[in-house]
Every structure is written in structure tokens, then in C-alpha cells.
Amino acid sequence: xxxxxQKYFKMRAHDAKVAVKKMKRSKMCYLFLAPYAILFCxxxxxxxxxxxxxxxxxxxxxxxPRFLGLQNYISLIxxxxxxxxxxxxxxxxxxxxxxxGYIMSFLFAWLINELPRWIRSVAVVVFYAPSxxxxxxxxxxxxxxxDAYGYAxxxxxxxxxxxxxxxxxxxxxxxLPICMAVILWMSLGTGFLSFVAGxxxxxxxxxxxxxxxxxKNRWQELWYxxxxxxxxxxxxxxxxxxTQAFSVCDVTMALCGYPSTDYAARTIVTxxxxxxxxxxxxxxACAIATILFLMMILxxxxxxxxxxxxxx
Amino acid sequence: MSKKKKxxxxxxxxxxxxxxxxxxxxxxxxxDIALYIFLIxxxxxxxxxxxxxxxxxxxxxxxxxxFPPRVFAQHPTLDNFSDxxxxxxxxxxxxxxxxxxxxxITFAGTAGHLIIASMxxxxxxxxxxxxxxxxxxLVTVAMMFTGYVTQIPNYMxxxxxxxxxxxxxxxxxxxxxxMGLFLMKQFMEGLPTALIEAAKIDGANxxxxxxxxxMPNVKPAxxxxxxxxxxxxxxxxxxTFIYSEEKKTLVFALQQIQAGGIAxxxxxxxVLVVVMIVPIAIFIFSESQILxxxxxxxxxx
Numbered sequence: 038x039x040x041x042x043q044k045y046f047k048m049r050a051h052d053a054k055v056a057v058k059k060m061k062r063s064k065m066c067y068l069f070l071a072p073y074a075i076l077f078c079x080x081x082x083x084x085x086x087x088x089x090x091x092x093x094x095x096x097x098x099x100x101x102p103r104f105l106g107l108q109n110y111i112s113l114i115x116x117x118x119x120x121x122x123x124x125x126x127x128x129x130x131x132x133x134x135x136x137x138g139y140i141m142s143f144l145f146a147w148l149i150n151e152l153p154r155w156i157r158s159v160a161v162v163v164f165y166a167p168s169x170x171x172x173x174x175x176x177x178x179x180x181x182x183x184d185a186y187g188y189a190x191x192x193x194x195x196x197x198x199x200x201x202x203x204x205x206x207x208x209x210x211x212x213l214p215i216c217m218a219v220i221l222w223m224s225l226g227t228g229f230l231s232f233v234a235g236x237x238x239x240x241x242x243x244x245x246x247x248x249x250x251x252x253k254n255r256w257q258e259l260w261y262x263x264x265x266x267x268x269x270x271x272x273x274x275x276x277x278x279x280t281q282a283f284s285v286c287d288v289t290m291a292l293c294g295y296p297s298t299d300y301a302a303r304t305i306v307t308x309x310x311x312x313x314x315x316x317x318x319x320x321x322a323c324a325i326a327t328i329l330f331l332m333m334i335l336x337x338x339x340x341x342x343x344x345x346x347x348x349x
Numbered sequence: 350m351s352k353k354k355k356x357x358x359x360x361x362x363x364x365x366x367x368x369x370x371x372x373x374x375x376x377x378x379x380x381d382i383a384l385y386i387f388l389i390x391x392x393x394x395x396x397x398x399x400x401x402x403x404x405x406x407x408x409x410x411x412x413x414x415x416f417p418p419r420v421f422a423q424h425p426t427l428d429n430f431s432d433x434x435x436x437x438x439x440x441x442x443x444x445x446x447x448x449x450x451x452x453x454i455t456f457a458g459t460a461g462h463l464i465i466a467s468m469x470x471x472x473x474x475x476x477x478x479x480x481x482x483x484x485x486x487l488v489t490v491a492m493m494f495t496g497y498v499t500q501i502p503n504y505m506x507x508x509x510x511x512x513x514x515x516x517x518x519x520x521x522x523x524x525x526x527x528m529g530l531f532l533m534k535q536f537m538e539g540l541p542t543a544l545i546e547a548a549k550i551d552g553a554n555x556x557x558x559x560x561x562x563x564m565p566n567v568k569p570a571x572x573x574x575x576x577x578x579x580x581x582x583x584x585x586x587x588x589t590f591i592y593s594e595e596k597k598t599l600v601f602a603l604q605q606i607q608a609g610g611i612a613x614x615x616x617x618x619x620v621l622v623v624v625m626i627v628p629i630a631i632f633i634f635s636e637s638q639i640l641x642x643x644x645x646x647x648x649x650x
Contacts, residue, residue: 056479063478065555073469074484076525079506081491084499091502098505148388158636162629163392166399169632171584171600171624175607175617176402186414222395227528227577227643234643255380269647276493276648284495306497313501314589322501330498337493 085330092324097317109324119300120325123308126213127283130304131336133217135282138224142274143267145225146232147259161233168226177219178292181205209301212293216302219288226281228274235270239263264347271347275340283333286310305329402625405618406430413614429619436606436616442595451583451599454516458523459578463571465524470533471559475545485534489648491527504589518590523582529574535645536570537563569638576635580628600624 060067092109094102113120149160167173180188183204190202205211239262244252247262264271286306289295293302296311305325313322400420405413407425437444472478473485503522504513512518540563548558564571586601603624607617632639 060479063476066472066476066478066481069468069472069555069559070484072465073525073530076465076521077488077491077527077530080503080522080525081499081527082487083506084502085494087502087505088499145388145391148384160388160392161636161640162633163396165632166629167395169580169625169628170399170402171621171628172604173399173402173621173625175621176398176405179405180398222398225395230639230643231646234640235647237640238644254377269649272648273646276489280493280495284497286497306495309497309500319501319505326498326501330494333494333498334490 088323088326088330091320092327094320095318096320096323098319102320105320109321110328113321113324113328119303120305120308122300123303123305126302127285127304127306129213130217130220130285131279131282134220134224134285135278138221138282139228139274139278141221142225142229142278143232143271146229146236147263150233150236157233161230164225165229168223168229172287172291174219174223174288175291177215178206181211181215181292183207206293207298209297209299212289212297212302216285216289216292219292220282220285223288224278224281226277228277231270231273231277232267235267236263239266268344268347271344272341275344276337279333279336279340283329283336399625402618402621406615406622408615408618410615413618429615430623433606433616433619433623436613437602440602442597442602446595447597447599447602450516450596454519454585454587454598455579455582457516458520458582459575461520461524462526462529462578463574466526466529466574467533467564467567467571468559470530470537471563473530474534474537475540475542475563488527488530492531500589507590514591514593514596516591516596519582519585519587523578526578526581528577532573532577532642532646533567533570535647536567536573536642539645540566569641572635572638573642576628576631576639579631583627584624 091102093104093106095105095109096102145160145164149157149164152160182188182190183202183206185191185194185202187202187205189205190199193199194202203211205215243262243266244258247258252258252261284306285304289297289302289304290307295307297303306329309322309325309329312318312325404421404425406429407427408422409424409426409428412419412422412424434444437447473481507513507518507522512521544562544566545558548562553561584600585598586604587598588601591597591601603620606613607620609616
């Protein structure tokens, strides 16, 4: 028995020595990595950990944090009705704009792939521009203005469908659909670029082989050749659209106001702003952030395991 | 290099022409036409709000409130823009100061991000060392949640460092953006390792390999990092981190004008155009390089 342990520790010690030696030999690598790694830990790793820690406390910046246990989470789920509304809104927006925006990104990237080169580059600009156009979405508040000068109202009134203007952005009935439309308009972002680039990189001889094996139309070609080749890009695009779909706040705040009527357009992020930057209940806000964080990570993991099955 | 490329494209052109003809049988003409019509309609819908924003900025005030509203300006003028500059000129912090703030934040943040992220990407892509894979996985996880999650602890951290209400509060966190590292690393993996080994045999150290050989060869990735970083920083209102008027960003100042109510409608429209023109212009000029980089953006298991 003693001999066994001696041998075991000898081997462990040897492994450790090898690792240390390797680390010493790659000292240069660590030096190169260090600036980024330090900043990354400061601004991405530490805040997540700190946010989880603060979520178990009552903290208002002035006093030292006081440990509460699960109290924040309990009151979030059982007592805070507005939070439940915000979860419902966020999920509705995410479930609608996430998958649809993702499919749109792929669909348009795929459709413009066969266009001649210069038309394709114009098309990429046209489709991609809304997502980088700053706060251009504010323009939708002109289209959907509540008085007769708004385009939607003017159009509907001139055709005689309605006789008095609709308060598009104040009436809870219309808020979410309009926000969803605007978010969809902006959803051809980084993922779309990745798809466009990935489609151009697919080896043409694979299609040739496919035709030999009896691929008949463009849909079969899509499922059996294009999609399996695009898998890494699909994964990347999914990460991008999930991240976007859950973090909606700018659009709803700009169009429907903050706070919006009856909290009908409140999302998790605006709720987080409310508690973090208006009421300074940092512990509570961190609990919201932690829930959002978990939702996003879990959703990403689920979608990735789903995407692994594409084309098989 | 360019000669080789030209030769290759000529050969390809000769080679691919028959291929395209042979691909035709898989496409029905009716389907093609239907798809193109569909594409054109969607493209018009996508472009409409932006076209409208530009045309609204060119409308004189009386046309902005016409009933029924029109899409295109009948008598386009640049009055809104000159009004905007007049308003900006009257504020106690000058327009040029706002512009300097945004330009400085954007430039410093982008330059630092490019250098620091490329250095990290270089070793992650080209060297094997303990912790290599683990660190990169951590970075990809960081891409999966938004900045909003980390905003509150971030604020406290910046506060402790004493960076609140300075440019650094925006610049330094921008250095560590995970997206740039990810794209750079994926692109660098495509570089032939032989290139690096040859330089090492010639006696170059790691820094020389990095600055002299790797960086000049990944220029397309530079452009991509630059546009993503500029896009983020140019549009950054920074309203939670910077509150002194003389340090505020251009976008924030412009939005304050926009919020001035109905009398500022024309100027507000001009603001939209000023804000969106920069990222779109940069994208148009660097589109081919960005697409080249994005081709290696895939997320492998």
C-alpha cells in the first residue's frame, strides 16, 4: 500500500514538473496573453462572479452588502409582478424575433449567394445597414406616431379603414408587435455576415458530386450539401441571435418610453436598469442579471446541441 | 502575391464557366424569378426606413409636418444640417469638443483592442500551452451573454479604480471585447504554420514574428476588428459612465438635441443621418475584407 502511494505521488509530482516546465517554456505565450487576459478577467469574468455574489445580498452602494440568502430571488418570482411581465415580454420577443431573425439571416444570405458579384455586395450593404445604423430605429416612432401625421395612421385614414388615429406606441395592444417588427428589421447582423462569407467558401466540387448522386432541386442541395458545410457558421450565428434576442431594451425604450404604459413593453434589461440605476437596489438588480445570464447560457447550450444534428 | 491571385482567378473563370451552366438544371426559371422578385421587395422594405431618414433630413420644416405626409422631399435643402451646427455652436461646450471626445474614445479604444486582442489571438491560435483551450472556451462563453448582465459590477469596479467620468471608463473595457479576439483567432488559424517556423529558424523572436510576419498577413481581420469596435464605440452614449458635459460623446449630445421636442424635428432627422453615416461608410469601404474574415468565423465544437 505504501509503495503504491509512493509511486502515485511520484507520478503526480512528475506530471506537475512537466506542466511547470511546459509553462516555463511557453513563458512568451503567457506574456502575449497577459494584457488581454487581465482585462478580460476584470471586465467579463469578475463582474459575472460578483453579480452572482451580490444577488444574495441587500446592497445599496452606501452601506456594506448585507447577506440575505435567496430572498431576492424569492421576491422576484413571487412578489414582483412587473418582473413576471418583463420575463413574459422578453420571452415573447426572443421566441419570435430570435428564430425568425436567424432564419431570415440565413435565407437572405443564401438567396443572394448566387447573384453576380457586384449586386451581391450591394445587397449585403442593404441588408446589413439597419443593424449598424446607430439609433435609426427612432424613425419608426415617426411612422407610428399617434396623431394623424404619422404614416401608418395617415395611410389607414386615407384608405378609410379607421376614422380616428390609433395611439400605436401608447396602446399596450400594439406596442409589442411594433417592437418585434423593428427588431426583426435590425436582425440581419453579424450572423448574416458570417453566413454570407461561409456560403462563398463552400467548395463547388461538392455540389458537382451531389448532382452525380441525384440531388434534384435547390432544397435538397440546401439540406444535404449547404447546411452541413455551414455548421460552424450556423453555430456562430445562433450565438449572435440569441444574445441579441434576450438583450432587447434600446428599441422598446426609444419607441414605447421608459417606463412604458402598464409596463407592457418592459423587458428584463429595462427592469434591470430600473432597479440598478434608478432605485440603486444593486442586490436585487444583480439577481435579475443573474437570471438573465442563466437564461442566455442555457438557451445557447440547448440550441447548440440542437444544431449539431443539422444535416445528419 | 497579387499576380498569383490574378492568375488563379483567370484559371478559375475558365474552369467555372461550364460548372455554372451544368448547375442550371437544378434551378427552375420560374423559381428563380419568384425568388428575385421576393428579394427585391424585401430589400426595398429593409432600405425604406434608412432612405426615409435621409430624405427627412433634407426636408424643409414645413414639409415635415405636411398632411398627408410624403416620403420624399419636394424641395430638398441642407437647412436642417446648418441649423444643427448653429444649435451646436451655441452650446457652451463646442461641437468640436464633442467630436474630439467621440473620436478619441473610438480611436484609442479601437487601436488598443486591435493590438491587445491580436497578441492574445496569436498565441492562442499558433502555440500549445497549458490553459490554451480553456481560456478560449471562456471567451466564447463570454460572447453568449450581453454586456447588460455585467453592467452593475462593472460600474462598481470602474468606480473603485476612479475611472468614472473619464474616457478610460469606455476605452479600457472596449479593449477586452471577446468578439474581436474570437474573430482574430479563427482567422489566424488559417495562416500556414510553416511561415512562422521559417521566421523562427531565421532567428526572429516571438515579438518579431508577431509584428513582422503575422500582423501584415491578417490585414482583412484588422478591418473587421476595426469596424466592430468603431461601431460599438461610435454609437456608445456612455451616459452611465460619463456625466461631465465637456466629456460627453457626440452621440449623447446629438440625442440631447433630438430630445428637444417638436421644434427640433428637422435637426433630429439630421442627427440620425450624422450618427448612422460613419459606421455604414466604413462598412461599405471594407466589405470585401470583412467577408474574408467572417469566412473563418465558424464556431467549432
